[in-house]
Amino acid sequence: MAVKNPHFYFPFNFGALPHELADYDKSKVVIFPVPYDGTTSYKPGTRDGPHAIIDASRVVEFYDEEAKKNFSEIGICTLDELEILDDAKKTIDRVYEATKKLLEDNKKFVMLGGEHSLTSGAVRAFKEKFSDLSVLHIDAHADMADLNGDSKWDHGCVARRVHEMCLVVLAGIRSLDEEQAKFIEKENIPTYFAHETLSSNDDSWMDDAISKLSKNVYLTIDLDALDPSIMPSVGTPVPGGFQWFTLLKFLRKLKEKNVVGFDVMEFMPIPGMHSPDFTAAKLVYKLIGEFYCK
Numbered sequence: 145m146a147v148k149n150p151h152f153y154f155p156f157n158f159g160a161l162p163h164e165l166a167d168y169d170k171s172k173v174v175i176f177p178v179p180y181d182g183t184t185s186y187k188p189g190t191r192d193g194p195h196a197i198i199d200a201s202r203v204v205e206f207y208d209e210e211a212k213k214n215f216s217e218i219g220i221c222t223l224d225e226l227e228i229l230d231d232a233k234k235t236i237d238r239v240y241e242a243t244k245k246l247l248e249d250n251k252k253f254v255m256l257g258g259e260h261s262l263t264s265g266a267v268r269a270f271k272e273k274f275s276d277l278s279v280l281h282i283d284a285h286a287d288m289a290d291l292n293g294d295s296k297w298d299h300g301c302v303a304r305r306v307h308e309m310c311l312v313v314l315a316g317i318r319s320l321d322e323e324q325a326k327f328i329e330k331e332n333i334p335t336y337f338a339h340e341t342l343s344s345n346d347d348s349w350m351d352d353a354i355s356k357l358s359k360n361v362y363l364t365i366d367l368d369a370l371d372p373s374i375m376p377s378v379g380t381p382v383p384g385g386f387q388w389f390t391l392l393k394f395l396r397k398l399k400e401k402n403v404v405g406f407d408v409m410e411f412m413p414i415p416g417m418h419s420p421d422f423t424a425a426k427l428v429y430k431l432i433g434e435f436y437c438k
């Protein structure tokens with residue numbers, strides 16, 4: 145008889161953690177999966193993102209070779225996927241309500257998307273708790289459109305909605321239209337374009353970007369910020385993005401701030417291609433360690 149892969153016997157949660165490390169009450173960190181892609185413009189499929197990241201996370205090593213630490217001991221609870229509605233605004237409102245509850249329970253917040261528009265719901269809840277909140281938005285796209293079609297809640301408008309609530313700093317940007325470019329200039333929104341930052345070995349822009357942020361920071365990562373060579377599994381890939389160690393170096397500098405929550409969005413798994421799933425899961429695990437296991 146063939147020996148079954150023991151992988152299948154581990155619990156289906158982030159990290160395949162045993163019950164005592166994944167229990168809601170005992171866990172400091174909560175993984176909040178939101179499988180919504182209702183406004184996606186190019187290729188749909190980010191609804192499958194959270195599930196694929198969680199699945200891949202089950203083979204990420206607990207021991208982090210860089211930190212020389214096992215981050216899972218903090219306790220990581222994976223919530224059931226949020227039930228989504230057939231309307232972007234109503235789904236975003238649900239994200240807001242759920243985030244508020246998680247903050248009341250003092251959980252360390254990790255949202256997995258799903259499309260980027262969901263971030264505005266989470267930021268609304270964080271802004272209520274942290275009045276000085278600022279947002280670091282790492283993305284290939286500026287997401288600064290006021291409207292896309294007739295929707296304010298499209299994924300291409302998310303940074304604009306965030307900008308209406310608090311300071312937002314953009315990094316990794318390499319796609320926007322003229323109207324957005326003019327708006328960024330007029331409003332003086334700190335923006336670190338990929339061609340000015342990622343095309344050379346000069347990393348001095350990183351400290352500059354971090355210095356613009358307030359003490360309490362919400363981090364949102366659109367996975368298309370990474371270069372398509374290591375992250376093809378996104379709906380709207382753009383060349384010229386972050387390489388793995390550059391992104392980690394930048395994010396580690398955020399530790400001088402207080403990262404109060406983060407999300408990893410827009411993951412669109414490609415059937416049969418596993419390395420991006422693992423890349424996304426490993427990024428999430430490393431960030432849990434960097435920000436929440438200090």
Ligand SMILES: [Mn+2]
Pocket residue numbers: 260283284285287299366410
């Ligand atoms: Mn985005």
